[in-house]
Amino acid sequence: MTLTPLMIDLGGKKVVIVGGGRVAERRVQNLLESGALLTVISPEIEEKIHSLWEKGLLNWRQKYFEAEDLDNAFLIIVATNNSVVNQSVVQATPPNSLLSVASDANQGNVQFPAHFKQGKLSVSISTNGASPLLSAKIKKHLHTIYDENYGDYVDFLYESRQLIKHSALAKKEQKLLLKDLLREDFLNKDKQRKKLVCLKGDILK
Amino acid sequence: MTLTPLMIDLGGKKVVIVGGGRVAERRVQNLLESGALLTVISPEIEEKIHSLWEKGLLNWRQKYFEAEDLDNAFLIIVATNNSVVNQSVVQATPPNSLLSVASDANQGNVQFPAHFKQGKLSVSISTNGASPLLSAKIKKHLHTIYDENYGDYVDFLYESRQLIKHSALAKKEQKLLLKDLLREDFLNKDKQRKKLVCLKGDILK
Numbered sequence: 001m002t003l004t005p006l007m008i009d010l011g012g013k014k015v016v017i018v019g020g021g022r023v024a025e026r027r028v029q030n031l032l033e034s035g036a037l038l039t040v041i042s043p044e045i046e047e048k049i050h051s052l053w054e055k056g057l058l059n060w061r062q063k064y065f066e067a068e069d070l071d072n073a074f075l076i077i078v079a080t081n082n083s084v085v086n087q088s089v090v091q092a093t094p095p096n097s098l099l100s101v102a103s104d105a106n107q108g109n110v111q112f113p114a115h116f117k118q119g120k121l122s123v124s125i126s127t128n129g130a131s132p133l134l135s136a137k138i139k140k141h142l143h144t145i146y147d148e149n150y151g152d153y154v155d156f157l158y159e160s161r162q163l164i165k166h167s168a169l170a171k172k173e174q175k176l177l178l179k180d181l182l183r184e185d186f187l188n189k190d191k192q193r194k195k196l197v198c199l200k201g202d203i204l205k
Numbered sequence: 206m207t208l209t210p211l212m213i214d215l216g217g218k219k220v221v222i223v224g225g226g227r228v229a230e231r232r233v234q235n236l237l238e239s240g241a242l243l244t245v246i247s248p249e250i251e252e253k254i255h256s257l258w259e260k261g262l263l264n265w266r267q268k269y270f271e272a273e274d275l276d277n278a279f280l281i282i283v284a285t286n287n288s289v290v291n292q293s294v295v296q297a298t299p300p301n302s303l304l305s306v307a308s309d310a311n312q313g314n315v316q317f318p319a320h321f322k323q324g325k326l327s328v329s330i331s332t333n334g335a336s337p338l339l340s341a342k343i344k345k346h347l348h349t350i351y352d353e354n355y356g357d358y359v360d361f362l363y364e365s366r367q368l369i370k371h372s373a374l375a376k377k378e379q380k381l382l383l384k385d386l387l388r389e390d391f392l393n394k395d396k397q398r399k400k401l402v403c404l405k406g407d408i409l410k
Contacts, residue, residue: 004215004239005329007208008303009314034209074301096279098213098303109214113329120333123343124210124318128325130363133387138328142347158335182338 003111003128011035014072018065018089019079020045023102027077028058030112041069042080067092075110078102105129114139119151120158149187156192157181160199167203208316208333216240219277223270223294224284225250228307232282233263235317246274247285272297280315283307310334319344324356325363354392361397362386365404372408 013036017024020042028049031038038058040049045060053060061069065085070076075098078089083103090107093099101108113126114135123142125135160181164174177199185191218241222229225247233254236243243263245254250265258265266274270290275281280303283294288308295312298304306313318331319340328347330340365386369379382404390396 001214001216002238002240003212003327004236004241005318005320005327006211006213006303007316007318007329007331007333008211009206009316010209011206013301013314031209033207035207036209072301096218096277098211109218111212111214113210113212113327115210120335122208122210122318122329122331122333124212124327124329126212126327127359127362128212128327129366130325130359131366131383131386133383134359134362137387138351146343154332154335154339157332157339161334161336178336178338181336182342 001106001128003126005113005124005126007122009035010075012037013074014039015075015077016041016070016073017077017079018042018069018085019077019081019102020049020060021079021081022046023081024077024079025049027079027100027102027112028052032057036075039069041065065089070094070097074098075100078108116143116146118143118146118148119154121146121151121154149189152189153187153192156186156196159196163196163199163203169203206311206333208331210318210329210331212327214240215280217242218279219244220280220282221246221275221278222282222284223247223274223290224282224286224307225254225265226284226286227251228286229282229284230254232284232305232307232317233257237262241280244274246270270294275299275302279303280305283313321348321351323348323351323353324359326351326356326359354394357394358392358397361391361401364401368401368404368408374408 015031015036016039017027018041020040024040025046025048028038040058041061043062043064052058070092076093078086078101080086086103098110099108100110105111113124115124116139125138127135161178164177220236220241221244222232223246225245229245230251230253233243245263246266248267248269257263275297281298283291283306285291291308295306303315304313305315310316318329320329321344330343332340369382
């Protein structure tokens with residue numbers, strides 16, 4: 001199975017998580033900042049899921065799984081420890097739905113990579129099942145390289161790019177300016193501040 | 206917009222690319238190894254797309270876009286340079302479909318991160334629109350760190366993990382063995398070979 005890495009906007013989309021145990025909890029945590037409308041289907045739920053539900057951060061349907069629970073779901077996550085239930089969710093999943101099966105990744109078409117964010121920068125690591133431990137180790141290592149300062153640098157690039165793209169400059173000039181921003185010295189915050197002042201002056205004049 | 210990184214199995218899925226120019230070509234190249242059934246909708250196509258079509262690697266519908274072209278599509282990629290056509294594809298896209306709009310990422314719900322593979326290792330970088338140039342630069346840098354040898358190492362981890370997971374060892378012992386494989390010295394090929402011989406001997410005896 002070849003997996004394709006994609007960045008998906010789950011904002012406002014219904015994500016159904018069948019199961020309320022530790023695997024479900026991990027997925028809920030993964031998706032809390034995604035903007036998805038999370039619905040957990042399970043007679044019982046872990047304390048942490050319960051407290052998120054109390055805060056209004058997810059929906060909880062306190063019940064056993066039925067096929068109707070998948071209506072309009074954009075992404076379905078199968079996370080119970082009961083293989084019969086898991087199988088019935090897989091069978092009820094409409095074709096072309098996004099499906100993640102925690103107990104057997106091969107049954108679904110979605111897997112969650114190891115992943116960190118630093119401001120607008122997002123880095124994902126997957127070993128396609130070879131070693132989740134290695135994915136986690138690489139993630140930890142890269143997170144120390146691409147640290148908070150780096151996140152600020154990416155924010156600076158974003159702000160600069162918006163200024164340049166919305167300017168009256170010719171495409172060619174825009175390209176040169178954008179390329180120039182990748183110089184190492186712009187990792188320095190003072191240089192960033194000065195550059196932004198210059199860009200605003202040049203472009204808005 | 207917050208984007209969630211997911212690994213998606215496109216194998217056997219219909220992916221419709223509307224447009225036949227350079228942007229379409231880039232996406233086709235991105236997806237050639239995904240196992241997706243690629244269909245390009247366009248009266249004209251770039252030479253490279255044409256040659257892939259001749260090799261039977263994609264379908265080409267030589268025509269203008271119509272809403273029916275999206276039937277059963279798992280992923281829709283809008284890639285013409287005609288904003289009216291692009292808009293009509295966006296409007297014809299059924300709710301809950303995966304949609305990528307090259308000219309305006311905010312209109313779709315899918316973006317393609319910068320990405321490299323090294324054996325089973327897959328690393329993706331996105332700056333959420335802050336700087337595609339930086340994504341490409343980070344990708345290039347990480348690709349030199351996680352080189353071919355590293356790909357072999359990940360293959361070794363995969364083989365070892367399969368042996369361990371299918372053994373009669375207790376879960377706790379399996380965990381210890383899997384963790385031990387992350388020792389730096391296993392980056393050495395000789396050590397890998399010896400370890401595999403040991404694992405096979407220990408587990409199969």
